[in-house]
Amino acid sequence: MNLDEATPGSIRPGGRTARVREAVLRVAGDLLAEHGFAHLDLTEVAAAAEVGKTTVYRRWRNPTGLVIDLLSDMAEQSLPHADTGSLLGDLTANARLVAKTLTDPRQGRLFQAVIAAATCDEAAATALRRFYDVRLTEWAPCVERAIERGEVPEGTDPRAVLSAVSAPLYYRLLASGDSIDDAAAATAATAAMNAATAGTFT
């Protein structure tokens, strides 16, 4: 077993190893979205991805290993932040992106599955925190520019503002079950902006 085969992070892009990872993570995501974390089975993943069972067990070890690598892959694919010229415009773009992800049939169920996995697995929880770190950091410049433009007070915390945009949409997905539509996205963005303008997040 060489290191290149064993460590999902250190892979030649475009090589066989990368292709195997891509196929395995696609199937793992599909199965998670369809059946949830409790039923994620490495043998089934290997078969559906047409990859040797030994390779899958050696590289990802267990369902948690798959979730961790999937979250790291999803973090790499985080969409770049908007730059519309106003805080409300940027936050609305962010809210729409979150709403689109959470209502997408595959993505929405995939997020529910990895969040469920994180509630009962410490390593998956750490990977999930890291994923949201990447997302929240990627969009921080929207708030930093709003501070420069004088839209929100000096010292406003970008992470708090962006969390405030996402939170009501996740609450709908995971708790209240209220629908995640364009109105919900717009309200989430406006509420976060109004709270930020009033100096809540300094």
Added chain:
Amino acid sequence: MNLDEATPGSIRPGGRTARVREAVLRVAGDLLAEHGFAHLDLTEVAAAAEVGKTTVYRRWRNPTGLVIDLLSDMAEQSLPHADTGSLLGDLTANARLVAKTLTDPRQGRLFQAVIAAATCDEAAATALRRFYDVRLTEWAPCVERAIERGEVPEGTDPRAVLSAVSAPLYYRLLASGDSIDDAAAATAATAAMNAATAGTFT
């Protein structure tokens, strides 16, 4: 099998049936908090609650049946809304209550477990929605009185305001992992109030 035995909702208060239910739900909550939904086992619940296995299987049928009845029991125990005389006071009381619940070692893990259960089970999801309905409805008068006092615009939606208080705390629990402390509770209440004052939730 008589109806009284079979239907968790139609029980003589204080009778043997009620005592059995109380013991079973306490144990089910403990086991859910400790091991999560995936490991909830009716035989184990029956043994720990010192109740006949047949009774438990007949009345609750499966792990989902236990989660549904537990959520209905938790909804009945929802704490009454505050009446501090100001919207910020009431919302802060609400945020502190949510924060206290989510950071309580048993309750916090129990909420994570039932939310995880709801992501992969439609009946559990319905029960969870109903639970939040009860909670959000119980506290609606705080917003209604704020409208009467002229603190927030006519037509402000109580459910939206109260969801805005809870959402950032649940987002910390389930997504970002940021700590749920008194500052987080105060910020959640202030952000919701500032957004409501600005007319976001009409």
